[in-house]
Amino acid sequence: xxxxxxxxxxxxxxxxxxxxxxxxxxxxxxxxxxxxxxxxxxxxxxxxxxxxxxxxxxxxxxxxxxxxxxxxxxxxxxxxxxxxxxxxxxxxxxxxxxxxxxxxxxxxxxxxxxxxxxxxxxxxxxxxxxxxxxxxxxxxxxxxxxxxxxxxxxxxxxxxxxxxxxxxxxxxxxxxxxxxxxxxxxxxxxxxxxxxxxxxxxxxxxxxxxxxxxxxxxxxxxxxxxxxxxxxxxxxxxxxxxxxxxxxxxxxxxxxxxxxxxxxxxxxxxxxxxxxxxxxxxxxxxxxxxxxxxxxxxxxxxxxxxxxxxxxxxxxxxxxxxxxxxxxxxxxxxxxxxxxxxxxxxxxxxxxxxxxxxxxxxxxxxxxxxxxxxxxxxxxxxxxxxxxxxxxxxxxxxxxxxxxxxxxxxxxxxxxxxxxxxxxxxxxxxxxxxxxxxxxxxxxxxxxxxxxxxxxxxxxxxxxxxxxxxxxxxxxxxxxxxxxxxxxxxxxxxxx
Numbered sequence: 001x002x003x004x005x006x007x008x009x010x011x012x013x014x015x016x017x018x019x020x021x022x023x024x025x026x027x028x029x030x031x032x033x034x035x036x037x038x039x040x041x042x043x044x045x046x047x048x049x050x051x052x053x054x055x056x057x058x059x060x061x062x063x064x065x066x067x068x069x070x071x072x073x074x075x076x077x078x079x080x081x082x083x084x085x086x087x088x089x090x091x092x093x094x095x096x097x098x099x100x101x102x103x104x105x106x107x108x109x110x111x112x113x114x115x116x117x118x119x120x121x122x123x124x125x126x127x128x129x130x131x132x133x134x135x136x137x138x139x140x141x142x143x144x145x146x147x148x149x150x151x152x153x154x155x156x157x158x159x160x161x162x163x164x165x166x167x168x169x170x171x172x173x174x175x176x177x178x179x180x181x182x183x184x185x186x187x188x189x190x191x192x193x194x195x196x197x198x199x200x201x202x203x204x205x206x207x208x209x210x211x212x213x214x215x216x217x218x219x220x221x222x223x224x225x226x227x228x229x230x231x232x233x234x235x236x237x238x239x240x241x242x243x244x245x246x247x248x249x250x251x252x253x254x255x256x257x258x259x260x261x262x263x264x265x266x267x268x269x270x271x272x273x274x275x276x277x278x279x280x281x282x283x284x285x286x287x288x289x290x291x292x293x294x295x296x297x298x299x300x301x302x303x304x305x306x307x308x309x310x311x312x313x314x315x316x317x318x319x320x321x322x323x324x325x326x327x328x329x330x331x332x333x334x335x336x337x338x339x340x341x342x343x344x345x346x347x348x349x350x351x352x353x354x355x356x357x358x359x360x361x362x363x364x365x366x367x368x369x370x371x372x373x374x375x376x377x378x379x380x381x382x383x384x385x386x387x388x389x390x391x392x393x394x395x396x397x398x399x400x401x402x403x404x405x406x407x408x409x410x411x412x413x414x415x416x417x418x419x420x421x422x423x424x425x426x427x428x429x430x431x432x433x434x435x436x437x438x439x440x441x442x443x444x445x446x447x448x449x450x451x452x453x454x455x456x457x458x459x460x461x462x463x464x465x466x467x468x469x470x471x472x473x474x475x476x477x478x479x480x481x482x483x484x485x486x487x488x489x490x491x492x493x494x495x496x
Contacts, residue, residue, distance in 0.1 A: 008129070008165045011049025012042070014232025014348075018208060018217045023188065027212075028156050028166050030182060033192030038204065038225050039169040040064070042192070043131035044073055045229045046167060047083050055128035058084045060118055062137035076229050086121050114141060115151055119158055128164060135170040135182070149181055156185060187212050192223075200339025206232065222344025233348040238388035245394045247447050250360075253291035256466035257284075260440065260455060265423050266447035267359070270387045270397040272418055275427030279438055280459060281400040282306075284425070285362040286315050286322070287464055288398060292360045293325040299360040300332040300353045302346075304368025305402075308335045319463040332358065338371040343382050350386065354393050361390060365400040366417060383420055391422075422446040427457065430476050432483070439476050440466065 007021030016022050023029055033039045047057035059080075061069060066085045073080050115138075122130065132138075135152075142148035159166050168186065183189050188211040195203045205220045223232040249264035258264050265271055273281040282305075289299035303311055311333070315322050325331040332353055336346065346369075350361065363369060370379050383399075390397045399421065418424050424444040429436055440457040442450040453469035454476050470476055472485025 009049050009053070010042070011045040011052075012230050012232055014221070014223065014234055015042075015206075015230070017234045018206075018221055018232060019211070020215055020217070023165055023167075024211075024214050025165055026160075026163050027187035028159060028168070028185070029188045029190065030168050030170060030186040031190045031192065032170050032172050034194060035171050037192035037194045038223070038230055039171070039192060040069075040072060040133060041076070041225060041229055043133055043167055043169055044069070044076075044078065044080070047129055047131060048078055048080075050129040051082055056084070056125060057129040057131075058086060058122065058125055058127040059131045059133065060121075061085060061087045061133050063134050076227055078229075084121075084125055084127065086118065112151075114138075115155065119155075122158075122162075122164070126162075130159070130164055130166045131169065132166065133169040135168055145181075149185070152182060152185055183210065186210070188214075193220075200337075203342050205342075205344075222342040224342070224345060231345075233342070233344040235344065236347045236351070236382075236385045236389055238385050238392060241389055242392050243394070245392060249448070250288070250396055251291060252284075252288050253294070254287060254464050254466065256455075257287070257464065260451050260453070260466065261423070261425075261442055262445065262448050262450040265396065265445075267396050268391045268394050269422035269447055270391065270399065270420070271423040271425065272421035273398060273400045273425050273427065274403060274418070276404075276429060277402050279427035279429060280440075280457060280464075281402070281427060282311075282364050283315075283318055283320075283459060283464065284427075285364060285398040285400060286318070286320050288396075289331055289360055289362060290315075290320050290322060290325070293322075293330040296330075297360065298330055298332070298356075298358045299362070300334070300350075300358045301362045301364065302350075303333070303335045303364055304338060304371075305365055308333060317461060318459055319461050336368065338368050343369075343378075347382070347386055350390070354390065354395055359394060360396045360398075362398040363400070364398075365402055367402050380417065380420070383417060387420055418444070423450075426477075428477055428479065430479050430481055432473070432481060439470065441477075 006025050007016075007019065007023065008025045009016055009022040010019070031039050031042060043059065047059060050057045059069065064087070066087055069085060070080055138151060139148050142151060170182070189209045190206060191209050192206050193204065195205065197203060204223050204225065206223055207220050208216045208218070217234055217237070219235050221232055221235050223230055245268035247266040247268055250267050251258050251264045252261075273284055275281050285301070289301055292299045306314075312322055312326070322331055322333070326333050334349070353361070366379075366383075387397060399417070401417065421444070423442065423446065426441050426443050428439045428441075430439055431437070438457040439454050441454040442452070451469075453471075455469055456467035458465040458467070470481075473481040473483055475481040
């Protein structure tokens with residue numbers, strides 16, 4: 001097998017990661033996508049990266065003017081200085097007889113003459129990178145499929161004799177259906193998609209559908225377009241990041257909670273906190289990240305359900321002042337809008353936090369994370385890869401999930417993820433002595449022993465309080481327990 005040619009960087013770090021370095025040099029690539037998918041932006045980034053590396057670039061535009069391209073570049077804070085732009089208007093001027101026609105429609109221009117003028121310009125400039133935008137114009141000039149295919153083959157043969165990497169941009173407006181022939185001619189095919197959702201900004205994703213003689217990361221990869229161009233978030237594959245890990249027990253800072261959990265939870269594991277809204281899931285997770293920061297570690301808390309300021313104020317009201325640790329960087333606190341951030345983008349931010357030294361992460365909650373997913377099945381796949389990756393990096397992860405309902409059999413889980421977690425902590429409301437109270441129990445722990453008791457849970461301005469096992473009650477988890485003891489034990493042993 002011939003060795004892989006030197007890769008040509010696209011100027012987009014995430015896309016280079018997907019392509020394992022970039023496009024193999026001196027080949028012919030098709031970039032497909034509907035209008036608005038980001039093809040022009042990608043093409044400009046490709047040429048700008050070449051300019052940084054001292055490589056001459058040529059942008060052949062058959063659908064936009066130079067002014068429009070400069071406008072696109074300016075919107076991203078770029079300059080197109082030293083990048084040659086050859087537009088259809090230039091070709092028309094060269095083809096126009098002085099005694100005839102003042103305006104030419106692209107369909108009226110002879111295809112062979114058009115391509116000849118373009119190739120003459122390539123010979124004159126000798127560029128290392130070329131972008132054609134777009135093939136739909138050549139398709140219209142050809143008027144028939146066979147002639148169009150021959151012209152594309154001619155372009156391929158022309159560039160194969162030159163050390164030039166070519167991107168062909170195509171908006172998939174072919175009247176012949178899917179242009180599989182063009183895909184077969186190209187050395188590689190990159191597909192950009194813009195997927196509309198019911199609420200929020202459209203999601204963008206890309207996939208490499210073909211790359212001859214070169215490996216690449218298969219599947220769909222989320223990307224976004226912001227000022228500065230495309231940002232690609234390669235699909236997380238946990239198997240690529242396996243490292244030796246430790247299962248040391250991590251303490252919460254609450255002796256009673258650690259006793260319930262058999263001494264703590266394992267460092268390279270995941271903990272699921274389940275319960276109805278208001279039962280204390282976020283507060284328990286906050287207890288852990290505060291203890292981590294006080295030990296000198298670093299933690300990240302991703303909030304889906306409440307505002308950042310509200311979260312900090314509520315935590316301070318529970319005796320857990322996070323502000324100093326947020327200010328010094330020990331705790332990274334990020335509010336996430338599921339309508340604006342794709343799952344791939346979120347996983348990218350998590351990976352970046354882990355690379356910076358974070359060893360404890362809270363995702364609050366999975367209900368919000370689910371809203372960013374097209375289906376429950378995709379949520380499970382994403383969470384499995386993300387939790388496996390975090391475990392392999394020695395990260396302790398807390399996930400909260402709000403169950404629908406308040407007590408007893410009315411409680412429902414929006415998505416079944418408990419089997420993915422190493423430890424499951426269940427929180428419940430129950431009625432007793434004319435009050436709504438809270439209970440906590442550990443129903444699962446893969447790493448080590450844990451208590452199987454049900455204890456009362458209480459919160460105050462001093463923090464978390466956990467009482468003795470509720471042995472004199474039956475049916476606490478149903479929400480309406482039956483008292484079978486001689487006296488009322490509630491809260492008299494809870495230390496706050």
